[in-house]
Every structure is written in C-alpha cells, then in structure tokens.
Amino acid sequence: MNRRAFLKFMAIGTFISSLSRKLMIRRTTKKAMFWKKVK
C-alpha cells in the first residue's frame, strides 16, 4: 500500500470511528442523576 492509499484508509477509519461515537452519544437517552448547571 502506498503512502497516499494508506492516508486515505486512515482518514476513512477515523471518520467512521467518530461517526459511531456521535451516534452512540445521540442514542443515549438515560439522563444521569446528581448534577447541576453551572453559571
């Protein structure tokens, strides 16, 4: 695999990983207990 293809492969991996994290955060519906807003 040449350098260009490798970088492309890494970029796609990073994108999918960040997308899966975002989806997980969005999917979370359980509000936590014991917290307060800070001004």
Place this chain on the structure above:
Amino acid sequence: MGKRIKCELCPTECELENYEVGGCRVRINRDGELFSLVYGNPCSVAVDPIEKKPFYHVLPATDAFSVATVGCVLSCKFCQNYQISQGSPEKSDNKDLQPDELVRKALAYNCKSVAYTYTEPAVFYEYMYDVSQIAKNYGILNTMHSCGYINEKPLRELCKYLDAACIDLKAFTEDFYAKLCGGRLKPVLDALVVLKEEGVWTEIVNLVIPTHNDDPKQIDAMSRWIVKNMGEDTPIHFSRFFPYYKLKNLPPTPFETLRTAWETARNAGLNYVYIGNMRTNAENTFCPVCKKIIIQRVGYTVKEVNIIDGKCKFCDAEIAGIWET
C-alpha cells in the same frame, strides 16, 4: 453559554462543557444535561461465587449475578481490571441488558444476589439504582464492590436498596491516593462511615503492595480507625498484590508481609481478618469466642459452614453478617 454543568456523583465533581465527557469516561454533558453512556450496556456479565467479590459474611456458598460497565472514577496504577475500568464505552464490547432482563437472568441462574463489581459501580449509578429496585422486589440482595469514591448524597440514596458493600480501602495515607490512584482518602473514609450509619453490611479490602502501603504502622492506624468507626466485627481482607498494569516493577506481596498485616489487624481488635489471593488458613472464618472454624474455604469454594441462624454451631455466639435472605 449556559450549557456548562457539574457532575455531583463522585468527589472529583467534574465541570463539563457541552459534549465533554467526565473523568470516568461514561457521563457526558449533552446540550446542558448530563447523560449516562453506559445505561443498560454492561461490558462484563458473569455468575460468580459470592466469595470472589470477596464477601465472606454474606450468604456463603451462593452465586452472585455480577455485572459491570466500563469506566472508573479513579486511575489506580495497580488496577487488575484496567482493560475495562480505564476503557471507554465506544471502544468496548458491550451487551444490551436492561434492568428487568438482568434481574430475570439472575433469577434464572438461581443467584441470591446481584453484585455490581469488576469496575467502579458508581460510574453506572443510574443502571445500578434501577436494577437494585427491581432486584429488591424479587428478594435478591444488592451488593457492590466499590472504591468508595462517591459523594454522600448519591450514596445515601443508593443505600435504600443496597444490602452489602465491599470497599477497597487502598491505603491509609492521602499521599498514596494522590500518587497511585488519582484521588483522595478522606471521601473514602466518609463513605465508609455513611455505609455504617445506613446499616449496610460492609467488608473492607486492602491490597497490600510492597513498599507502597505495607508499613505495619499504617496498617495498625487503618485497623484502629476501622475498629473505632465501623466496629470490631467489620471483616478486612488483606489481598496479595501481583505485578500488573503500571506496577510491573514490583514483586508479588511476600507471605510474611501479609502475615504481619493479619497480626497487626488482629492486635488492633478486629475479629474477622482474612488473607486473600493466597491459599492459607486465614481464608477461613473463625468464631471470635470459641476460636473454632465456622466457615471453611479453599479459594472460592466453601467446604463447611458451621453457622446456624447467624450463630456459631459450637458455642452459640452471634456471628456478624447476612446469613439468610
């Protein structure tokens, strides 16, 4: 603006910007509200003997339905479960197990208790709290193995449903907690007092790490604090350390060190002192009055129980603990 929040679950009290995750890696500020990232998604589920927790005075020879999610409020350099405790939810292999389904499984496997263990249960507080309520309704005990790093208010709320707690008292100096755990000792001692006040059965675990917390003077001070604040019937387990995670440079704890710790705690007035992670006579429970073996163990296996209705079979002395549901 206006979306900054403060988590009040553990003494770290992280202040989080929008979409920032707490130090435990499992609680996130999402648009000004705190959410749990691990509710109903445990990474570890197993049926274990309750002796593995270790609970030596809670329903001996029964199984505990054990559950954990990723995350921890501390970052101990000697963590024996660092792969999950120091992990984050998106990088772990999680199951979908909602509270009612968890209790159904515990009943199906004939478990007398649910154990919130392996990592730090405080980080999945909401999950533990909901499971506890359902388990209680079905006559299943709720037990947790925790580092005790939790604020008073959430702990008191949890104590409504919690039957027993096994607390890691990692050392008796602030210096140890600061350097090796990334936390403080004082909140742990406060949590122990709260558990005592709330009537939760408590056992203490102390992992004896060579050169770090094996000073007999420190163990003596810790044992005397336990006698004074928790009572002489509080069991303490001195566990053998094995080199792991970031403390691979140290040797396993020598038997002599554990024996000295055992003797020091006994001399300080504690009735039930055990040595863990090692096969010795000190894994048995002795009656504090007649000195006979009332629970004989080999590792996690219970060979013999000589307790009838919470009393020693030989001399009728009361033995502290939870012996029936």
